[in-house]
Amino acid sequence: MFYIKANKAQKIDPITFSELNFQESDIEELLRSNIDMICDEEESMLIVGRQVRNAKHGRSDLTAVDNNGNIVLIEIKRDPKDIEIRSEAFEFQAIRYAASYATIEDPEDLVNKIYAPYIEKYRDEYEHQTLTSIELGMRKLTEFLQVNGAEHTFNIRQKVILVASDFDEQTLSAVAWLNSNGVNMSCYKLIPHKINEEVYINVEKVLPLASYNDYFVNFLEPATAIKKPRKGLTRRSLPKIDAMLDWGVVNEGDIISAKDRDQEATLLANGHVLVDEEEKSLQKWLKDIYGWSSVQTYVFAIHKESGKSLSEIREEYMDKKKDEAE
Structure with a gap:
């Protein structure tokens, strides 16, 4: 990133969220309120949960439903260091959480278990204060699915989005392999820069690519990540x-x-x-x-x-x- 002032370009190097004293909860709240940062104008999404606890006491960061009726799990890590020090791989933690969402039977089940508690937590953000959280959740989720034509495709599949300021090669390799085998998983970089005490975030979609071979780790040769030219129009290049x-x-x-x-x-x-x-x-x-x-x-x-x-x-x-x- 370059900062232009008086026709002079100054390179601005990225910094880490930890250097900014950002916690994962700060990034979580940023995305909860601005999820369009990681879903472009070709996608609709409804946030329905935050810090949802599953039966094994794991907590998923954000939960959403997209315009195809998929339940979307959004997992956040600040920086590569936070990914590397985990005892369990970032992507496999997300898969475990997504597997628990596969047990959601219908929209009413999602509202009762996840969406209604979320609405209750953020009640001041909603209209129709006379409705209970369950009533309001059913109304909003039903409308979202109907308008997007997704009533009959609700939770047939689950989707995973991983977010960090950067990713290590092993995570990218694993996500590329999972995608090529039918798992719907994306990686987004939120890259912070600081200019004159103000924070700017560059958002970059890393995966999926047109060809996943770009990120497979070759165990016989030094790993490389040479990107091949994309063919055709992707959603983000429309x-x-x-x-x-x-x-x-x-x-x-x-x-x-x-x-x-x-x-x-x-x-x-x-x-x-x-x-x-x-x-x-x-x-x-x-x-x-x-x-x-x-x-x-x-x-x-x-x-x-x-x-x-x-x-x-x-x-x-x-x-x-x-x-x-x-």
Whole structure:
């Protein structure tokens, strides 16, 4: 990372969370309130638990449900040193916790065991104070699953997200192997930098990659991590709203509505929207409307003039360009 001041570039080296006196609980709270840091605008997520204790008295950091109905386990370690000193491997601890979530039978079971206690703990963050935590949890989870079309895929699979400022090679190798064998596991780096007493965090998705061979540890030769060029478009490389404005498929001043809601906003030239004279990102606007931790921006933002979602408009344009190129 470089800091630019008066046309001069100064390199800013990353530091560790321990140097910042951050505890794991601090990172946990940061992600609980800002889970869109590690799930992009193509994914919806609802946080339903924090520090959930399983039958063997283990505690998982954060628990969520995604737009596919998967229960998502998010495990956090500050720095590589915290991973290395553990008696049990980071990834296998997470797998044990995820296995316990496989026993959740249905949404009501999740609400009773996990979501209702979470709502009770953070009750002041929720509306409908007259509802019990169980009633409110069932209402919010049912709506989330229905709107995302995930009622019939609830907890068929579990997903694991590992978060740290960096990972050792053995962890990356194990996660790559698990992914290639059908385990849905991701690794995200939260890399802190300090500039003039302010902390900046760079978020980088490390795994999964298009090819997991990049991170397999070869026990016969020195381990390397040479990344091969990615093929095709991954979710994180899909064009965003700024590209769509450049293409001319949407324009400054267009009206954007929230899917199945009566709220509208005006698209700005920078890709944000204007709502009640306040500028917000599309993600922030939609999060405020739906009350979820993260929202599939391009699915739930509807271009009023065409009646199509931004996702549909983007896909049509990209398909057209692909056909022209062929």
